[in-house]
Amino acid sequence: MGNVFISGGAGFMGQALTRELLARGHTVAVLARPGSASKVPSGARIVAGHPLDASTFSAQVAPADTLVHLAGVTKPAPWKEREFRAADLLSVQQSIRAAQAAGIHHFVYVSVAQPAPVMQAYIRVRQECEALIEKTGILHTFLRPWYVLGPGRQWPLILVPLYKLMEALGSESAVRLGLVTLPEMIGTLVWAIENPGSRILSVPDIRRIGAQE
Numbered sequence: 041m042g043n044v045f046i047s048g049g050a051g052f053m054g055q056a057l058t059r060e061l062l063a064r065g066h067t068v069a070v071l072a073r074p075g076s077a078s079k080v081p082s083g084a085r086i087v088a089g090h091p092l093d094a095s096t097f098s099a100q101v102a103p104a105d106t107l108v109h110l111a112g113v114t115k116p117a118p119w120k121e122r123e124f125r126a127a128d129l130l131s132v133q134q135s136i137r138a139a140q141a142a143g144i145h146h147f148v149y150v151s152v153a154q155p156a157p158v159m160q161a162y163i164r165v166r167q168e169c170e171a172l173i174e175k176t177g178i179l180h181t182f183l184r185p186w187y188v189l190g191p192g193r194q195w196p197l198i199l200v201p202l203y204k205l206m207e208a209l210g211s212e213s214a215v216r217l218g219l220v221t222l223p224e225m226i227g228t229l230v231w232a233i234e235n236p237g238s239r240i241l242s243v244p245d246i247r248r249i250g251a252q253e
Contacts, residue, residue, distance in 0.1 A: 041065040042233055044103045045144075047091050047108030047135050050079040052190055055152070056226050063173050064230065069104060070095050071111075077221065092127070093133040094141075097232035101142035106233050108148040110133045131168040132197070136176055146179045146236040148229065153186040153217050153243055181232040182240045190222035218243045224250025 044061055048054050049070030062083045063069050066085070069085040077086050089097030091111040101107065112128040113120060139147055151166045152159070173180050187196050196219055206214035220243055227250035228241060241249065 041067065042106055043067045043069075043104045044106045044108060044233060045069045045071070045104035045142075046108045046110060047071045047097075049084070049108075050076040050103060051110060051114065052192070053188065053222065053225060054110045055079060055081055056190075056222060057110075057229050060226050060230055064113040064234075066233070071098065072196075080234070081099065091131040092134060094137040098141050101138045101144065104142065104144065106146040106148060106236070107135060107139045107144045108229065110150055111135070116159065116162045118159055118161060120160065121165065124162055126166040129165050129169060132172060136172060139178060140176060144178060146181070146233070147173050148181045148232050149173055149174070149183070150225075150229075151182045151184050153184045156186070156213075156217055178184075179236050179238050181233070181237065183228060184240060184242050185220045185225060185246055186243060188218050188222055188225050189219055202229065212216040216243055218247075220246045220250070227251070227253030 044066055046054055049058050050072050052058055052248065056083045058068050059143060062081065068082045069087050071087045071089055071091060072080050073090050077088065080086050085098045086252065087097050105135050109132060111131040148168065150161055151170055154163045156163060170182055190194065224246050228246045231249050231253050
């Protein structure tokens with residue numbers, strides 16, 4: 041089983057991923073900011089630190105072989121480019137520093153579906169993050185969902201009929217920017233962790249792998 045370090049593991053996706061990895065026998069360490077430690081599932085090693093400052097956690101990444109980066113702005117919006125750069129971009133830069141120092145073999149990053157007609161600032165920053173990770177030469181998996189349905193994130197369900205209609209009409213963008221569920225994301229993340237490699241997993245990939253897992 042693998043040894044996994046998660047940045048952003050106290051969020052809704054991170055908590056679910058941590059529980060699943062622990063259930064499958066993996067060793068998991070979760071980076072938790074002050075006040076977030078109580079959200080980390082039991083059984084994981086808590087690393088007290090801040091994702092925007094590698095010096096607070098870099099020395100505790102080892103002996104992980106995989107780093108999963110989930111940290112970032114929790115509620116993206118078109119007008120938040122400054123926040124994206126201050127949180128998403130900087131946190132990836134810090135995770136890269138920590139990964140290189142710890143000799144991480146596989147970097148897993150949840151990015152965003154692209155291209156898209158909206159959220160240009162968000163996509164632009166995520167593209168920069170992907171490019172930085174690629175430059176390290178570390179094996180890397182990029183997941184590119186558009187919107188992940190989960191607890192407190194159900195409102196897009198009203199768009200499902202429209203999505204199905206557009207997909208039936210052969211709309212490539214409706215597929216690329218389709219909705220995925222939290223279980224599909226977790227299944228795909230676990231598969232990626234257990235099968236290291238460099239690749240990009242789009243919405244159809246996430247749906248397919250998530251259903252298998």
